[in-house]
Amino acid sequence: MIFFDRNFETELLMLAEHKLPYFRKIALRIVNSAADADDAVQSAFIKAWKNRSSFRQEAGVSGWLAKIVINESYEVVRKRLREEKKIAGVELLEEPQNRYDLELLDRVVMDLPELYRDTVLIAVLGDLTTAEAAAELGCSENTLYQRIHKAKDLIRQGFAKYENQ
Amino acid sequence: MKISEQKLEQLLSDKRAQSFEFDQNPAPDLQLAITGAIQRERRARHWRMLSLAASIMLLLGAWGWWYAQSEIRPAAKETVAAGCDRLEEALKLFGKNVGLVFFDDDLITGERLSEERPVNRLTFDWHDRTGKLRTLSVLGADSDSIMLDNPELSGVILFSRSDDNTLVVELDLVSTGSNQKIRDIIVLPKKTHSAQTVKIDNIIS
Numbered sequence: 001m002i003f004f005d006r007n008f009e010t011e012l013l014m015l016a017e018h019k020l021p022y023f024r025k026i027a028l029r030i031v032n033s034a035a036d037a038d039d040a041v042q043s044a045f046i047k048a049w050k051n052r053s054s055f056r057q058e059a060g061v062s063g064w065l066a067k068i069v070i071n072e073s074y075e076v077v078r079k080r081l082r083e084e085k086k087i088a089g090v091e092l093l094e095e096p097q098n099r100y101d102l103e104l105l106d107r108v109v110m111d112l113p114e115l116y117r118d119t120v121l122i123a124v125l126g127d128l129t130t131a132e133a134a135a136e137l138g139c140s141e142n143t144l145y146q147r148i149h150k151a152k153d154l155i156r157q158g159f160a161k162y163e164n165q
Numbered sequence: 166m167k168i169s170e171q172k173l174e175q176l177l178s179d180k181r182a183q184s185f186e187f188d189q190n191p192a193p194d195l196q197l198a199i200t201g202a203i204q205r206e207r208r209a210r211h212w213r214m215l216s217l218a219a220s221i222m223l224l225l226g227a228w229g230w231w232y233a234q235s236e237i238r239p240a241a242k243e244t245v246a247a248g249c250d251r252l253e254e255a256l257k258l259f260g261k262n263v264g265l266v267f268f269d270d271d272l273i274t275g276e277r278l279s280e281e282r283p284v285n286r287l288t289f290d291w292h293d294r295t296g297k298l299r300t301l302s303v304l305g306a307d308s309d310s311i312m313l314d315n316p317e318l319s320g321v322i323l324f325s326r327s328d329d330n331t332l333v334v335e336l337d338l339v340s341t342g343s344n345q346k347i348r349d350i351i352v353l354p355k356k357t358h359s360a361q362t363v364k365i366d367n368i369i370s
Contacts, residue, residue, distance in 0.1 A: 009203055016195045029180065042195050046202045102183070105176050125181050152173060159168040 030073035108158035116151035264311035281306035293343035
């Protein structure tokens, strides 16, 4: 256990040093703010350390951490939306300013099932090659193509849902 | 109506192209935060382990004390009781004119001067040279003298009651087996008409 802890600690610190831009970019695509992205990434790293017992060796630490970054980033967005709702006193989603703008895209992606949400953020919006993205997500490239196709289909359905509201 | 594929690709491309200016490189702060979290957890674990160790020590201590109370003391009482019961039985067998002493588990008979019924029942404990606990149980009257002449134990035991509450016992014995002289004058300030254990310290080798 102590050996695992030491290895995990080394791995986390190495990721913090070498892959920080990658995690920041994922967070940024979600929270749209540099400061919030840094908060989400920091919170994700600490959460990863605390929950290291749930880490499975077969998956890479980087991919596992990327998913935690995504979850933490969405937590930041949800918190922000709750605060905005309190201030405005209205449900923001009821009155989108521009249905087809980037803000709506963010909300549709946020509502996607986790599997497709991670696919969009890491494989579509990220700067990784297909092979790198597949490794991060722990699947083959063919599976990744199928997931991307399905994710885009779900995004289009999401836009349609908001249009009907 | 769904968004067109072209429009979606355009939006995704715009999203991908979004750029933000970061104030500074947060890597050192992030590493500091991670190290801090790790240190905090290690400290907490360290204190948890210390508390656990202290609790175990406390439990062991309590168990040791309980064991000492429950096991050792009753055993001493049983020794006294057993010694006195044996003397009572021997008294019935040999009669009151014989001096009766149990030296450990061996009955030693001697000459007794008094003809009164021996009412004082005493047990003396001491450690011989090897550290072995030796026990001497004896019956005597208020004014009594028991002369022993045995290969194991020889000498005299004198009983002298000065008042109703004070009994003086003088021991002048030689334990041949352990090559020790036992000389002591013991003042018993309580009524001794019952079994009593006395620890002897004055051993002359």
